[in-house]
Amino acid sequence: MHEKEMFQNIHEDIDFKSSLNPEQLSAVENIEGPLLVLAGAGTGKTKVLTSRIANILLKGTFPSQILAVTFTNKAAREMADRVAKATGGRSDGIWLGTFHSIASRILRSHAPAVGLKTNFIIIDTSDQLRLLKQIIVEMNIDEKKWNAKKLAAIIGKWKDKGLMPDKVGSSEYCDFGGHSAIELYRIYQARLIALNAVDFGDLLLYNLILLQNNDDILKNYQRRFKYILVDEYQDTNLCQYLWLRLLAQGNQNICCVGDDDQSIYGWRGAEVGNILRFERDFKGASVVRLERNYRSTSHILTAASELISNNKDRLGKTLWTKDNEGDPLKLIAVWDDREEARFVADEIESLQQTKGHSLSQMAVLVRAGFQTRSFEERFIAHSIPYKVVGGLRFYERAEIKDIIAYLRLMNQSSDDLAFERIINVPKRGIGDSTLKSFRDFGRSNGNLSMLDSARAMLQDGILKGKIGNSVENFISLIDKWRNLPEEMTVVEFVETVLKESAYIEMLKAEDSMEAEGRIENIKELLRALEEFETIENFLEHVSLVSDIDMLNQDNMVGIMTMHAAKGLEFETVFLPGWEEGLFPSQRSVDESGTKGVEEERRLAYVGITRAKKRAYILYAANRRVYNQFQSSIPSRFIEELPEGSIEKINMGNGLSFRKESSESYDSIKQRYKSEDSAKQSSIPSMNTTKKTNGNFTVGQRVFHVKFGYGKVTNLSGNQLDVHFDKAGTKKVIETYVEAV
DNA sequence: CTGTTTAGGCTTTTT
DNA sequence: GCCTAAACAG
Numbered sequence: 001m002h003e004k005e006m007f008q009n010i011h012e013d014i015d016f017k018s019s020l021n022p023e024q025l026s027a028v029e030n031i032e033g034p035l036l037v038l039a040g041a042g043t044g045k046t047k048v049l050t051s052r053i054a055n056i057l058l059k060g061t062f063p064s065q066i067l068a069v070t071f072t073n074k075a076a077r078e079m080a081d082r083v084a085k086a087t088g089g090r091s092d093g094i095w096l097g098t099f100h101s102i103a104s105r106i107l108r109s110h111a112p113a114v115g116l117k118t119n120f121i122i123i124d125t126s127d128q129l130r131l132l133k134q135i136i137v138e139m140n141i142d143e144k145k146w147n148a149k150k151l152a153a154i155i156g157k158w159k160d161k162g163l164m165p166d167k168v169g170s171s172e173y174c175d176f177g178g179h180s181a182i183e184l185y186r187i188y189q190a191r192l193i194a195l196n197a198v199d200f201g202d203l204l205l206y207n208l209i210l211l212q213n214n215d216d217i218l219k220n221y222q223r224r225f226k227y228i229l230v231d232e233y234q235d236t237n238l239c240q241y242l243w244l245r246l247l248a249q250g251n252q253n254i255c256c257v258g259d260d261d262q263s264i265y266g267w268r269g270a271e272v273g274n275i276l277r278f279e280r281d282f283k284g285a286s287v288v289r290l291e292r293n294y295r296s297t298s299h300i301l302t303a304a305s306e307l308i309s310n311n312k313d314r315l316g317k318t319l320w321t322k323d324n325e326g327d328p329l330k331l332i333a334v335w336d337d338r339e340e341a342r343f344v345a346d347e348i349e350s351l352q353q354t355k356g357h358s359l360s361q362m363a364v365l366v367r368a369g370f371q372t373r374s375f376e377e378r379f380i381a382h383s384i385p386y387k388v389v390g391g392l393r394f395y396e397r398a399e400i401k402d403i404i405a406y407l408r409l410m411n412q413s414s415d416d417l418a419f420e421r422i423i424n425v426p427k428r429g430i431g432d433s434t435l436k437s438f439r440d441f442g443r444s445n446g447n448l449s450m451l452d453s454a455r456a457m458l459q460d461g462i463l464k465g466k467i468g469n470s471v472e473n474f475i476s477l478i479d480k481w482r483n484l485p486e487e488m489t490v491v492e493f494v495e496t497v498l499k500e501s502a503y504i505e506m507l508k509a510e511d512s513m514e515a516e517g518r519i520e521n522i523k524e525l526l527r528a529l530e531e532f533e534t535i536e537n538f539l540e541h542v543s544l545v546s547d548i549d550m551l552n553q554d555n556m557v558g559i560m561t562m563h564a565a566k567g568l569e570f571e572t573v574f575l576p577g578w579e580e581g582l583f584p585s586q587r588s589v590d591e592s593g594t595k596g597v598e599e600e601r602r603l604a605y606v607g608i609t610r611a612k613k614r615a616y617i618l619y620a621a622n623r624r625v626y627n628q629f630q631s632s633i634p635s636r637f638i639e640e641l642p643e644g645s646i647e648k649i650n651m652g653n654g655l656s657f658r659k660e661s662s663e664s665y666d667s668i669k670q671r672y673k674s675e676d677s678a679k680q681s682s683i684p685s686m687n688t689t690k691k692t693n694g695n696f697t698v699g700q701r702v703f704h705v706k707f708g709y710g711k712v713t714n715l716s717g718n719q720l721d722v723h724f725d726k727a728g729t730k731k732v733i734e735t736y737v738e739a740v
Numbered sequence: 741c742t743g744t745t746t747a748g749g750c751t752t753t754t755t
Numbered sequence: 756g757c758c759t760a761a762a763c764a765g
Contacts (some may be wrong), residue, residue, distance in 0.1 A: 624756090626756060626757090627756040627757090655764090
């Protein structure tokens with residue numbers, strides 16, 4: 001097909017004028033020069049981005065001349081799909097991906113320029129912490145007080161700002177257990193280089209350094225990328241900003257789409273200020289505001305707008321909609337988190353059964369991961385299908401990480417972190433002291449990798465006996481796998497490793513329900529592996545994509561954090577846990593004061609604006625924290641909601657609404673604290689009533705929705721130990737089993 | 741070196 | 756309440 005025809009085809013597929021409003025159209029049509037699009041929630045931001053890319057292609061630009069960056073893989077995927085659709089598949093070759101994946105791609109082409117080899121590995125957070133911990137221990141720092149997480153946070157902040165150790169100003173001297181944090185940062189970076197590894201922050205940091213220090217490389221990319229597009233611009237950190245600015249300085253064709261009101265990643269270095277800098281740094285930049293909302297009813301929009309107007313630090317915009325008023329937001333006061341979950345479950349059932357609403361159009365959006373628990377328990381009891389989004393990530397499960405560690409060691413024998421992980425999994429009788437001897441030997445013999453140290457120690461006869469044999473066997477396995485025929489597929493290769501390492505055997509020997517689940521996960525991994533040609537490709541994917549693409553568009557209620565919900569929309573949204581301390585989170589308030597509260601408020605704004613038609617906000621008078629009841633007071637955000645757009649429902653046991661009482665915050669808090677002890681005694685009595693309903697005895701047969709039939713082996717309070725016929729022994733709450 | 745017990749921390753949010 | 760890491764016993 002000739003190019004001319006090709007672009008005609010594109011043209012036929014897009015009909016900008018009829019489907020875009022004037023503001024959107026101007027953002028799509030003005031492709032030359034810097035442009036900032038301030039796009040409120042639900043104003044068609046993705047549509048603008050994809051149409052703009054299509055339009056750029058239509059003007060005759062090659063796909064490879066376009067750079068489009070997002071923050072999440074989900075957003076990248078969606079954009080890729082939509083652009084492909086809009087252009088009839090003529091978009092192949094666009095540099096479209098997350099900041100990290102684009103950065104990784106560029107860094108791989110120039111790895112030697114920053115002291116890495118092309119096959120560098122990308123370590124995840126847990127590897128990073130292990131490495132930092134090793135350094136902390138070696139430096140004799142009190143690890144209890146100065147833990148690896150703290151150090152990771154300090155180093156991460158510098159990386160977010162684009163600072164290598166030598167660029168961190170000495171004025172920023174930061175004490176870490178009697179040592180300079182800068183010095184520890186330097187050691188950490190050196191250790192990473194020795195491992196031929198980078199962490200997440202490095203991907204971006206090294207990219208910036210690469211462009212700053214190599215004019216020829218910079219010029220090359222400036223020429224290549226004629227058009228740059230950035231999604232969720234408000235979430236960029238300084239390092240990303242500087243990187244973008246360098247790349248865009250060539251053609252000045254950069255389009256950033258963002259919403260200052262949806263900036264919720266300040267805690268990981270995002271700087272809303274980048275929006276304000278834009279007009280200053282890019283001379284002659286145009287600004288387009290998208291304020292017409294196509295998603296929500298006016299009640300929802302009003303409530304969200306009113307709430308966010310309490311923030312001082314914002315550019316300010318007015319969202320409007322032609323949609324009708326819809327239902328007011330429902331504000332529900334409940335006694336505790338169980339009643340909260342019960343209300344939501346009942347409401348979901350009624351919406352589904354009496355109104356025929358689809359479960360996939362409902363979502364529970366929580367502040368923190370632990371809140372999902374009570375909903376899961378309740379949904380299981382109601383047999384409501386649900387999916388916890390972003391809980392434990394697939395690639396983070398122990399068995400998956402083990403397998404990946406085997407592959408990493410194959411890929412690169414210097415990968416000590418991988419070596420340490422699997423040398424004794426399955427058990428080979430090689431423990432901490434042996435590992436330490438490898439490390440010490442390596443360090444005193446010219447920085448040998450642990451695998452090479454083990455090899456040398458065998459040869460020198462330092463390792464012998466039982467352990468020696470065991471290590472020898474392990475090494476010969478590795479060597480054998482290395483020499484497997486090239487034409488083997490990745491799946492075949494991994495199957496061989498699984499079999500010969502006796503990994504599957506180990507799981508089978510465990511003979512537990514848990515081990516069975518692990519084997520299932522490994523099977524899932526093998527399925528995912530089919531897509532990859534080489535191990536390198538797969539490892540790259542694993543490091544940059546946190547979860548397997550489960551194409552579950554099934555009819556399930558989503559349970560997720562508000563952070564994870566950004567960019568999504570649902571007909572009905574449940575927002576539980578609007579209590580002081582939880583939302584806004586105590587930590588944000590304590591650590592970042594007003595700024596922290598404002599970020600939490602933006603999060604609330606994001607939460608509410610996910611709803612198209614219905615939003616429920618719930619708050620409980622008591623909440624289990626580490627399974628202990630704590631009384632709580634309603635979130636300050638609740639009284640910021642406009643009276644006219646909310647309907648209050650008190651479930652009898654819930655707190656009164658703050659506006660209805662003249663009591664001060666503190667006095668309410670005081671009252672509930674003292675009442676709590678009194679009410680505590682009423683809770684057990686409620687439970688005992690339930691207990692007499694179905695008083696279980698040891699030895700009794702019971703049925704559980706998830707685990708099937710089983711026998712009670714022990715009981716304490718409302719908790720039963722049940723030995724299930726198929727699922728093994730579990731602790732369950734008695735309300736979830738029924739007597740048979 | 742392994743397996744069991746115990747103490748302590750943990751619950752923000754993610755590439 | 757759950758998980759992990761350290762401590763201890765075998």
